[in-house]
Amino acid sequence: MTTASKNVYVFGAARTDGDAKMKNLLGGKGANLAEMCRLGIAVPPGFTISTEVCTVYTDQGQDAVLKLIDAEVRAGVAFVEQEMGKKFGDSSDPLLLSVRSGSRASMPGMMDTILNLGLNDEAVEGLARKANNERFAWDSYRRFIQMYGDVVMGLKPVSKEDHDPFEVVIDMVKEKKGVQLDTELDTADLKELVTRFKGLIRARVGREFPSDPWEQLWGSVMAVFQSWNNDRAKVYRELNDIPESWGTAVNVQAMVFGNLGENSGTGVAFTRDASTGEDLFNGEFLINAQGEDVVAGIRTPQQVTLEGSRRWAQLAMVSEDERRARFPSLEELMPEIYQQLLQAETKLERHYADMQDVEFTIQEGRLWMLQTRNGKRTGAAMVRIAMEMLRQGIIDEKEALHRVNPERLNELLHPVFDPVAIRKARVIAHGLPASPGAATGQIVFFADEAEEWVRKGRTVILVRQETSPEDLRGMSVAKGILTARGGMTSHAAVVARGMGKCCVSGAGAVHVDYHARTMSVGSETWKEGEWLSLDGSTGDVFLGQVPTKEAELTGDFGALMELADRHRRLGVRANADTPEDAKVARNFGAKGIGLCRTEHMFFEGDRIKAVREMILADDETGRRKALAKLLPMQRGDFEGLFREMNGLAVTIRLLDPPLHEFVPHDEENQRVMAHEMNLPLAVIKMRVEDLHEFNPMMGHRGCRLGITYPEITEMQTRAILEAGLNMKAKGIEVKAEIMIPLVGTVREFNAQAKVIRATAAAVFAERGEKLDYMLGTMIETPRAALIADSIGQQAEFFSFGTNDLTQMTMGFSRDDAGKFLPSYLKDGMYERDPFQSIDQKGVGLLVRMAVEKGRSVRPGIKLGVCGEHGGDPASVDFFHRAGLDYVSCSPFRVPIARLAAAQAAIDNPA
Numbered sequence: 001m002t003t004a005s006k007n008v009y010v011f012g013a014a015r016t017d018g019d020a021k022m023k024n025l026l027g028g029k030g031a032n033l034a035e036m037c038r039l040g041i042a043v044p045p046g047f048t049i050s051t052e053v054c055t056v057y058t059d060q061g062q063d064a065v066l067k068l069i070d071a072e073v074r075a076g077v078a079f080v081e082q083e084m085g086k087k088f089g090d091s092s093d094p095l096l097l098s099v100r101s102g103s104r105a106s107m108p109g110m111m112d113t114i115l116n117l118g119l120n121d122e123a124v125e126g127l128a129r130k131a132n133n134e135r136f137a138w139d140s141y142r143r144f145i146q147m148y149g150d151v152v153m154g155l156k157p158v159s160k161e162d163h164d165p166f167e168v169v170i171d172m173v174k175e176k177k178g179v180q181l182d183t184e185l186d187t188a189d190l191k192e193l194v195t196r197f198k199g200l201i202r203a204r205v206g207r208e209f210p211s212d213p214w215e216q217l218w219g220s221v222m223a224v225f226q227s228w229n230n231d232r233a234k235v236y237r238e239l240n241d242i243p244e245s246w247g248t249a250v251n252v253q254a255m256v257f258g259n260l261g262e263n264s265g266t267g268v269a270f271t272r273d274a275s276t277g278e279d280l281f282n283g284e285f286l287i288n289a290q291g292e293d294v295v296a297g298i299r300t301p302q303q304v305t306l307e308g309s310r311r312w313a314q315l316a317m318v319s320e321d322e323r324r325a326r327f328p329s330l331e332e333l334m335p336e337i338y339q340q341l342l343q344a345e346t347k348l349e350r351h352y353a354d355m356q357d358v359e360f361t362i363q364e365g366r367l368w369m370l371q372t373r374n375g376k377r378t379g380a381a382m383v384r385i386a387m388e389m390l391r392q393g394i395i396d397e398k399e400a401l402h403r404v405n406p407e408r409l410n411e412l413l414h415p416v417f418d419p420v421a422i423r424k425a426r427v428i429a430h431g432l433p434a435s436p437g438a439a440t441g442q443i444v445f446f447a448d449e450a451e452e453w454v455r456k457g458r459t460v461i462l463v464r465q466e467t468s469p470e471d472l473r474g475m476s477v478a479k480g481i482l483t484a485r486g487g488m489t490s491h492a493a494v495v496a497r498g499m500g501k502c503c504v505s506g507a508g509a510v511h512v513d514y515h516a517r518t519m520s521v522g523s524e525t526w527k528e529g530e531w532l533s534l535d536g537s538t539g540d541v542f543l544g545q546v547p548t549k550e551a552e553l554t555g556d557f558g559a560l561m562e563l564a565d566r567h568r569r570l571g572v573r574a575n576a577d578t579p580e581d582a583k584v585a586r587n588f589g590a591k592g593i594g595l596c597r598t599e600h601m602f603f604e605g606d607r608i609k610a611v612r613e614m615i616l617a618d619d620e621t622g623r624r625k626a627l628a629k630l631l632p633m634q635r636g637d638f639e640g641l642f643r644e645m646n647g648l649a650v651t652i653r654l655l656d657p658p659l660h661e662f663v664p665h666d667e668e669n670q671r672v673m674a675h676e677m678n679l680p681l682a683v684i685k686m687r688v689e690d691l692h693e694f695n696p697m698m699g700h701r702g703c704r705l706g707i708t709y710p711e712i713t714e715m716q717t718r719a720i721l722e723a724g725l726n727m728k729a730k731g732i733e734v735k736a737e738i739m740i741p742l743v744g745t746v747r748e749f750n751a752q753a754k755v756i757r758a759t760a761a762a763v764f765a766e767r768g769e770k771l772d773y774m775l776g777t778m779i780e781t782p783r784a785a786l787i788a789d790s791i792g793q794q795a796e797f798f799s800f801g802t803n804d805l806t807q808m809t810m811g812f813s814r815d816d817a818g819k820f821l822p823s824y825l826k827d828g829m830y831e832r833d834p835f836q837s838i839d840q841k842g843v844g845l846l847v848r849m850a851v852e853k854g855r856s857v858r859p860g861i862k863l864g865v866c867g868e869h870g871g872d873p874a875s876v877d878f879f880h881r882a883g884l885d886y887v888s889c890s891p892f893r894v895p896i897a898r899l900a901a902a903q904a905a906i907d908n909p910a
């Protein structure tokens, strides 16, 4: 391992070694502290020990660290002494230090912090005299011993009651005095606490609390390095993909105090509103307090700005007189300090060209900035801040597009839970965040009952072990869907996303008992009709009715989308099966339909009867009879789609799923069917049995259906083309694209193409009019990708069905992968769920190969993707690089894909 010769970087008024660009070496906090100093902002001076030293600690231990940085740390302390005009370890006016961790990526609360370092029995007296505040000095001392005892000396609870051993002692002292637990302690009590704390450490740890400041400092530095490897930090790193090798830096900084009286205080502020994005400086502070008091939330903080204070008072129903008297803003209370803070925040925001989250302390009328970082914000704030900063000339178009995380647009598209109510709600289970949104309703277990309940004016959550196409109507009327099984591309998940409906799938802890009409988690059980709330963005399942808020689409959102459209090359279409979906898609900016799954139309109303009749017919004549009933219905559907998409392409896929999905599997419904078809139950049973397949996803489906039953292809082609001609007659511009699913050989394609072309010729002859249409195929079997050049000679377009292509390439089924994928992901077997984000190296290679082969034989071939990956930002980036013409995704993901496509174009300039 090579280590830079410099390991310690000072920052202060006289000199600053680091800057904001050195995050890797100094951690985010250290780099920003240095940058603030460079900007001339008052920051308590200090020094940062680099992240490389953390690696030395991990690899070689503390002696090696000591040897490496001893001299540099001593020089660092001397620098701080010089800046502050105080001496470390001095007993009359001691310099006190804070020691904090700071990694490259923010890891809030994961590692340790020590404050007031440098105090001992002598120094505390000096501090008391100097501050002219004995209580403050002893309170600082007891806080220090408490933190040091916990973090550095490792004093741990011995039992559950002993949750925080020092707090237990504090409560004991209060009880002994006979005062309430929230009473503030006086100096004598604090002195007693110091003695007791030291005794506790001696007794439990077997060592004395160190009075030597240097011993305290080294102990703290090593403890911070050690905390890089504590369990909390490890788990956090795992969850957030932070490499262990990064290490943490250690920031040693002069202490400043916000608790030195009425002209001291501490607070947190944001340069813009983190929840709405409004360009309004805002924040909270407490007079005579330490940072931890603000976080603890015991006292009501006051607002930094007058405007914020007025808004707060309105919400809290506090009169203007009371506000001024009891909760004045910093702007009113300390106008000069406020002006300094305002200047600092303006300077910082301009400098970083992003919304900042700052921490500050006022010590006896002097303002110190303790931290600045890019502020976390909601999706709505992300959009507004990006667009406003663009208009304000702070960032350019490309940067504005990059400032918004496409996934976060979800928050703007679906209803959300009331943020206050959600905090009080009880989570009873957790599943996959399959389709975003917030839904609340009464539990029902059957799709038909969902419909019935909704007809009666109730709102329902459909709870199923898993869903199937039969449940479609029930799903469409439910507010949300919860399934116990199934992954991100399970039926429920895909359909729900398509509908823009909230869905939590694969909540493994939920057990559904259809017979008893109950669901249970562990030993608790809930009945049909009880209230449940689902958060489809987090996968949380809440008990009871949590109020929701409708999503608001602001003008900035529209402007961001227009901006994205100007930068992207990839087209964005939607997967839509009904005119209603098509309308939503168009509103969200889809430039066409990339996939209409025609089978979804087969479940509507009475159609399912005709479909079953067709499936159960003994011969072609019987099938044709049933298909004739379906023809006008399908034609009507397609007319609706063409009408909605006037002028835009509509890709219609021929029947794809295995037929057994359409027939009832329970005897009750088989009986109904037998009655309707006037057939004996046994015949129905036999036919259903005939349709059984061991692996239906790899069975009789896709073009295999159309090849064995060409009359189905005939009917569907006729319905598409007649619908097109009908709409054309009404002045609608029809752009029909007929797509053959699951092709694996050229002969399969040709066989279906022959039926389609012959049917087209017949329809055109009957009508005496033609309709332009394109004939293409899905590329969704690995073989199709491998022979894409041969297929490309016949097909006018390819649409990659990456759902099937993934399952067939990986060799696991999208419906069963839920059993092992979660643990695979946890173990790092795959970085991401390959059904969610395309496996670029494997499945992606097939896509690239097919693109190249397709273009080699037909340069202008139209290439798109209609698998779920079309709405995943990382996959969109890949499809851009692979040279596709468009992606197609659920209507509610269209804005996400538009933005992701723009980011891909910016990141990969031609």
Ligand code: PEP
Binding pocket: 595, 597, 656, 780, 800, 801, 802, 803, 804, 805, 866, 867, 868
């Ligand atoms: C696919 O396989 O990617 C696809 C879009 O088709 P389906 O999900 O309907 O199989």
Ligand code: MG
Binding pocket: 780, 801, 803, 804
């Ligand atoms: Mg498919």
